[in-house]
Amino acid sequence: MNSTQTMVKMVLDRWYSQIKNFDNILNSITDKQLQKEIAPNKNRGIYLLGHLTAVHDDMLPILNFGDKLYPELNEPFLKLPDKSIIEIPSAKELRGFWSEVNGILTQQCDSLQPDEWFQKHNSVSAEDFSKEPHRNKLNIIITRTNHLSHHTGQLVLIK
Amino acid sequence: MNSTQTMVKMVLDRWYSQIKNFDNILNSITDKQLQKEIAPNKNRGIYLLGHLTAVHDDMLPILNFGDKLYPELNEPFLKLPDKSIIEIPSAKELRGFWSEVNGILTQQCDSLQPDEWFQKHNSVSAEDFSKEPHRNKLNIIITRTNHLSHHTGQLVLIK
Numbered sequence: 001m002n003s004t005q006t007m008v009k010m011v012l013d014r015w016y017s018q019i020k021n022f023d024n025i026l027n028s029i030t031d032k033q034l035q036k037e038i039a040p041n042k043n044r045g046i047y048l049l050g051h052l053t054a055v056h057d058d059m060l061p062i063l064n065f066g067d068k069l070y071p072e073l074n075e076p077f078l079k080l081p082d083k084s085i086i087e088i089p090s091a092k093e094l095r096g097f098w099s100e101v102n103g104i105l106t107q108q109c110d111s112l113q114p115d116e117w118f119q120k121h122n123s124v125s126a127e128d129f130s131k132e133p134h135r136n137k138l139n140i141i142i143t144r145t146n147h148l149s150h151h152t153g154q155l156v157l158i159k
Numbered sequence: 160m161n162s163t164q165t166m167v168k169m170v171l172d173r174w175y176s177q178i179k180n181f182d183n184i185l186n187s188i189t190d191k192q193l194q195k196e197i198a199p200n201k202n203r204g205i206y207l208l209g210h211l212t213a214v215h216d217d218m219l220p221i222l223n224f225g226d227k228l229y230p231e232l233n234e235p236f237l238k239l240p241d242k243s244i245i246e247i248p249s250a251k252e253l254r255g256f257w258s259e260v261n262g263i264l265t266q267q268c269d270s271l272q273p274d275e276w277f278q279k280h281n282s283v284s285a286e287d288f289s290k291e292p293h294r295n296k297l298n299i300i301i302t303r304t305n306h307l308s309h310h311t312g313q314l315v316l317i318k
Contacts (some may be wrong), residue, residue, distance in 0.1 A: 003166070006277065006293050010295075011301070018305065039316040040198075088299055105222070133169045136165075142169055142170070142301075149305040149308035150307045150309065153312035154316065157313065
């Protein structure tokens, strides 16, 4: 295993492990519990689930894996704070979207060769990338893994 | 910048950015607020601060940077859950320990050459490392960055 393969494995192992950890917590929480706030006057569990789904869905175009599956989640879960829109998808629907988005991400991630992870992603210009080669596809996984950890730390409080 | 340097930069950038983010939140919280629970019947802010300090302090021997500075934090913040011991260091003391531990970690991290990050750390045997080269020093930074993100997501709720 060369150092590029090692690095990709380190980052993807952590990503998959955080997804699995989040899924275990999510599966132990009922739809009713998801309606609760994680702490008084803070986001509800269902908002965190919608927010994470929308952020992971955004990774598809950023990583050149295809179009977003659920652009309708942008407004309620990325642009607006929790409780600004009364009609949002149900917990059951969001669980399905979450699983679908991560399934496609996994499939696409597994198809990339180690070297391809060090290519530029679609949110950086070719000019900027030539000066900042760390703004590559693998870095998207690193930042999104930390984003997921941040909200997993919150979701676990709902139990 | 070669690919090893790029990989190390990606991981360390994220680590330092998470520390800075945590510090900004910590600096915006009073000692009195730190005594509050992050959510009803959950850990107090001061416990999270002690816990993170103890975990980061453990990184010194794991990364071969030297002995732990504050082994007395193991019992109250690693072995035992919150509120099991009445006498713990004050918020003011813990803020100082936290800053001290991260300062030394930064100093030591900055002195490592990119290739050295792919060497084995002290919590893995030479035999295991020969089969699992991803269990290197850089991987410790990746996992601890995610650990920090997890608890940062919680501390921010105290405000």
